[in-house]
Amino acid sequence: MLLRNQGLKVVMGPFNVRIQTRYKPLAVQLYSLYKHYRLVQDEICEFHVCIVAERSFKNPLKKSVRFLIDGQSPFESFPEEQALAVLEWGINLAIAVRVNHLLLLHAAVVEKNNHVILFPAWPGSGKTTLCTYLIHRGFRLFSDEFGLMDPARGVFYPMPRLMPLKNQSIQIIRNYLPEAVIGQSIPNTHKGTVAHVCPPENSICSAERTAKARWIFFLRWNEKAETNIQPISDAEAFMLLASNAFNYEVLGATGFKAVAQLISDCNCYKLIYSDLEDVTSTLQNMVNEV
Amino acid sequence: MRWQSNHFHSLLIEDWGGEYTVYQPDSGKTHFLNQMSIRLLSFLSQNPATLLEISHYLSTAFEQEADQDFRDNIEKILYHLDALGLIKKEK
Numbered sequence A: 001m002l003l004r005n006q007g008l009k010v011v012m013g014p015f016n017v018r019i020q021t022r023y024k025p026l027a028v029q030l031y032s033l034y035k036h037y038r039l040v041q042d043e044i045c046e047f048h049v050c051i052v053a054e055r056s057f058k059n060p061l062k063k064s065v066r067f068l069i070d071g072q073s074p075f076e077s078f079p080e081e082q083a084l085a086v087l088e089w090g091i092n093l094a095i096a097v098r099v100n101h102l103l104l105l106h107a108a109v110v111e112k113n114n115h116v117i118l119f120p121a122w123p124g125s126g127k128t129t130l131c132t133y134l135i136h137r138g139f140r141l142f143s144d145e146f147g148l149m150d151p152a153r154g155v156f157y158p159m160p161r162l163m164p165l166k167n168q169s170i171q172i173i174r175n176y177l178p179e180a181v182i183g184q185s186i187p188n189t190h191k192g193t194v195a196h197v198c199p200p201e202n203s204i205c206s207a208e209r210t211a212k213a214r215w216i217f218f219l220r221w222n223e224k225a226e227t228n229i230q231p232i233s234d235a236e237a238f239m240l241l242a243s244n245a246f247n248y249e250v251l252g253a254t255g256f257k258a259v260a261q262l263i264s265d266c267n268c269y270k271l272i273y274s275d276l277e278d279v280t281s282t283l284q285n286m287v288n289e290v
Numbered sequence B: 001m002r003w004q005s006n007h008f009h010s011l012l013i014e015d016w017g018g019e020y021t022v023y024q025p026d027s028g029k030t031h032f033l034n035q036m037s038i039r040l041l042s043f044l045s046q047n048p049a050t051l052l053e054i055s056h057y058l059s060t061a062f063e064q065e066a067d068q069d070f071r072d073n074i075e076k077i078l079y080h081l082d083a084l085g086l087i088k089k090e091k
Helices: A024-033 A080-098 A127-135 A168-176 A201-205 A234-244 A253-265 A276-289 B035-046 B051-061 B068-084
Strands: A008-012 A015-021 A047-055 A063-069 A103-112 A115-120 A140-143 A146-150 A155-157 A163-166 A186-189 A192-197 A212-221 A228-231 A267-273 B002-005 B012-015 B019-024 B029-034 B087-089
Touching: A015 A024, A015 A080, A024 A080, A047 A080, A063 A080, A080 A146, A080 A186, A080 A192, A103 A127, A103 A234, A103 A253, A115 A127, A115 A234, A115 A276, A127 A140, A127 A163, A127 A168, A127 A212, A127 A276, A140 A146, A140 A201, A155 A212, A163 A168, A168 A192, A168 A276, A212 A234, A212 A253, A234 A253, A234 A267, A234 B019, A234 B029, A253 B012, A253 B019, A267 A276, B002 B035, B019 B035, B029 B035, B035 B051, B035 B068, B035 B087, B051 B068, B068 B087
Parallel strands: A015 A047, A115 A212, A212 A267
Antiparallel strands: A008 A015, A047 A063, A103 A115, A103 A140, A103 A146, A146 A155, A163 A192, A186 A192, A228 A267, B002 B087, B012 B019, B019 B029
C-alpha cells in the first residue's frame, strides 16, 4: 500500500531512496528482494524514483514500464517484464550522475576483518559474479557497482544493493551457491538475461559500518586462466583508478588527493581469474595473514 | 627563446618512486610524468631558461651527454609540456 501511494523510503547505505510504483508484479518482487532493508518514515530522501506502467499508441495491447526520477524520464520505456531491472539501473544512474560529495569508483567492494577490498573493473569483467561468491563466503558486501569513498575521512560507505547477475553467471552462481536468494530471470534486456541477487541479511543490516581500503585488485575474468595476481606500480594504479572513477574530474583537486590517499593506503594488483573457489581461497588467506 | 614554468606552485604532485602524477588546477587535468619532466618543471620554476641552459642542467643532473640528440629530446619534452600548459614561452 505504501509502495503504491507515497512510496517506500528505503535506506541504501548513505542514501535514502523513495520508491513508488503501482505496477503490481514489481511490488511483489520488491517486497521479496527488499525484505531485509531498513525503511524510514520522516527522513529526507536523496532520490525519488518511480516505475509507471503505460501502453503505447502503436501497440495498446502490450504494456511497458517507464522509470522516473523526480518525475523526469531519463530512459525510453521498457517491456513490462523488465521492470525490476529498469528500476535498479535507474537508481544506479541517479547515483552515478548526482553524487559528487564522494569519490565514486566503478568497482565491486567487499570487506573482511575491517579491511575493504576494491575490485575496480569495467562491465563484463566478472565483478558482480566474484562479489556474489565472496559475500556468501564470509566477506561483507559494500557494493557490486560503486566504491563510495569519503574524501575527507578516507573511508568507504557500504551500499549493499541488489546485484544483477548476467547471462551464464546466473547459472554459475545457482550451481555454486544454492543458498543465494536470486530473483526471477529477466530475459532479453539490453544486457542479455539478468537475475538479481539479494545481499545476505548481515551485509544489509551492517550497512552503516564504514571501513578503510587495504587492497585494490584490477579485475578481469578469463575463462581459461588460472588465478593470476600481479603487483602493479603505484603510478599505474593511480592512473587506472582515476580513469575508473565516475566523478574524478568533477571533484578536481579533492579527487586527486583522494585517489593519492587510496593508492598510498593500499596494495595494488592486477587479478585475472576464472575459478571462484580458487580466487576466494587466495583472498581469504591474504586477509587472514594481516 | 626562454621557457618558463606556468603556475608551477599551484600543481599537486605525487611522487610514486620516480613516476609522478601531477594535478593541474588550471585545466583540471591529471598528468603522468617521469622524473626528467618533473626536474625540468622544477628548474624552470626557479628561473626562465633557454633550451641550451635546460639541456645543460638536465644532462648534469642525469649524468648524460648534452649532445644534439639529447637536446632534441629535451625540445620535444618542452613542446609537450607547453601543449599541456605546464610551461610557456617567456614574452
